[in-house]
Amino acid sequence: MKKVLFLVMCLLILAFGISAYAAEKPADFVEGDGKTYELMVSTQLADSHPFCRGFYAIAKRVDERTGGKMTVKVFPSAQLGSDEDVIEQAIQGVNVAVVTDAGRMANYVKDMGIVGMAYFADNYDEVMKVQQTEFWKECVRKLAAENGIRVLSFNWFDGARHFLTNKPVRKPEDLRGVRIRTPGAPAWSRSVAALGATPVTMGWTDVYNAVQQKAIDGCEAQHSASYGLRVYEVLKYINKTAHFQLLNGLIVGESWFSTLPASYKTLLVEEFEKQGKITAAEVIEKSDVFEGMMVKEGMEVVEVDLAAFKKASEAAYEELGFAEQRKAIYREIGKE
Secondary structure, three states: OHHHHHHHHHHHHHHHHHHHHHHHOOOOOOOOOOOOEEEEEEOOOOOOOHHHHHHHHHHHHHHHHHOOOEEEEEEOOOOOOOHHHHHHHHHOOOOEEEEEEHHHHOOOOHHHHHHHOOOOOOOHHHHHHHOOOHHHHHHHHHHHHHHOEEEEEEEEEEEEEEEEEOOOOOOHHHHOOOEEEEOOOHHHHHHHHHOOOEEEEOOHHHHHHHHHOOOOOEEEEEHHHHHHHOHHHOOOEEEEEEEEEEEEEEEEEHHHHOOOOHHHHHHHHHHHHHHHHHHHHHHHHHHHHHHHHHHHOOOEEEOOOHHHHHHHHHHHHHHHOOHHHHHHHHHHHOOO
16 A cells, blocks of 8 residues: 555656646747757847847747757857858858848858948838848848858848048048948948048957057947947047948858757747847837937037938949849839
């Protein structure tokens, strides 16, 4: 009789343990293959940037939804190296996701560069419409099939970019001879040159010291990044050109992505897409807040001749052969 009671007690304890374990699982729990996986997220942006807060939120949800079987670790401020270097590492199979943009992806699929050109889009909604086009879908397919790059999401909007300098800029002629830091991709550098400046390629985290050492005269950036890098300590003017509408994406190497169970592939795409929308809304909402904080720190806002800058940007489209392609995309999204 004692043995029977003992067995009954063991079964009850086991059943309780199983039910408790099941109760702890979230409703959207994702089963894997029993193995553990880790994904590093690399960005040049500061830890205080809204993107990084978004990545930490993803890390928490992925951990919860996999029961700790997949972990996401965030590396801000270029801790893992330049974007270009880390992208190459990802292609080689390193378990890292990189914050990137269409301009940089044009190094692999040239046509993507048009999305990073000056005045290609006027706002977030226009940029997102492009993602629904066959043009964009084909670019993403080529990244994976021909270059080993998998897009997790490309909806991380970071706002409009402006020129930040130590002299006021109101028209393209005011940028003549002004050395401006910009990413090295042709879509960026040729656009900045067309707008009147002398483009200088360097990492974002090097900008502060480069201005101090007079290696450059300024930069062009979005408010969230400018405030995070404290450019207000070394630059005086925010010249409101809004020349780029910065849409970022998260990419991983196709070789690493292919090692994941299908359920984890879906999980990552879901989480990065979901958080991208949330973070984009936050960036849009806080853009004026970041500007206000920089003004409070002593910067001055300069309104520019926007028509003159838009006209100047046309030279870059002709130089890179994007003029006709732009017309075709505009027709597809109904902009004309």
